[in-house]
Amino acid sequence: MDLELLEQKPRLRGWLAIEWATFAYTAFTAVLIGCMWNTLKNPVDMLIGRAFVMGGMALTFGLYKAFPGSATRFLRNLFPLTLLAYWYPDTYEFCQCFGNLDPIFAQADATLFGCQPSLEFSRWADSKFWSETFHMGYFAYYPLIFLTALAPLFTDKHRFEPTAFVILASFLCYYLIYLFLPVAGPQYYFQATGTDIIEAGTFPEVGDWFRHNTEMRPSPGQEGLFRTLVEGSQASGERPTAAFPSSHVGISTVLLLLLWKNNRWLFFCVLPFYFALCGATVYIEAHYLIDVFGGWISALLFYKLTTCIYRRWGQPREIAVATTQ
DSSP: OOEEEEEEEEOOOSSOHHHHHHHHHHHHHHHHHHHTTTTSSOHHHHHHHHHHHHHHHHHHHHHHHHSOSHHHHHHHHHHHHHTHHHHHHHHHHHHTTSOOOHHHHHHHHHHHHSSOHHHHHHHHTOSHHHHHHHHHHHHTHHHHHHHHHHGGGGTOGGGHHHHHHHHHHHHHHHHHHHHHOOOOOHHHHHHHHOHHHHHTTOOOOOTTHHHHOOOOOOOOSOOOHHHHHHHHHHHHHOOSOOTTTTHHHHHHHHHHHHHHHHOHHHHHHHHHHHHHHHHHHHHTTSSOHHHHHHHHHHHHHHHHHHHHHIIIIISOOEEEEEEEO
């Protein structure tokens, strides 16, 4: 009697790695809601939102069990990525329970660079060409996320799931920071204080101002298509939160690293947009310049961390099917 290995191929056991990451973040923030119940504005609504998240994952899992195949498995990976638009403003609800830290970061920019780079940059590049170039770069962030996630489907489908996991898990790493680090960024802080006092070298405390006020400065530069698109997207989804480290810089760097691995041709195509995006974060006053450096450093750390996690725990298990002869 011999045991012969007939096949070794990935078989699904339980949840996917991207679902485990989503569940872990959902559970952690649910516990955090319970701990901060009396300081949050709408804790009941936040818990209801998490119930819908779990319900959505259960639904996609159920669809896969009922109709197993590549389409329903793709849906299971896609659904957690669509939640990124929900998790980002959600961080605002938590961090506004802590004291604002913008004076520290504005002071850091002034000390390190001798000015406020976000103000000086937009004044230096005030033509319509530069305005549209940087606003185009900033707006490119959103399609770049899904372009990077979906690119492996057209080259090497086996890289889709690890790519989707690294993107989502990197986002969640940033969101974990933003839960506890209330930095709104120049477009909010300078709106609250006025630029004259900032340029005079004074950085006043604003306490819990951003818990009740979400007005931002108009985007700098001249009128144009991409400036209008950026202002529209910010008006609908932006909050005075998540300035340090810059997730726009950090995530776009992670995306570049993934494209370098998955699709070199596409990597070089998006490289100009990446440089415009990094510059745009300061140009449109969304970030202090120190946030950009924080984004680069954190991107390398999170990329390494999330890829290691996937290699260790996220890969589908190899199932050896044996038969007797």
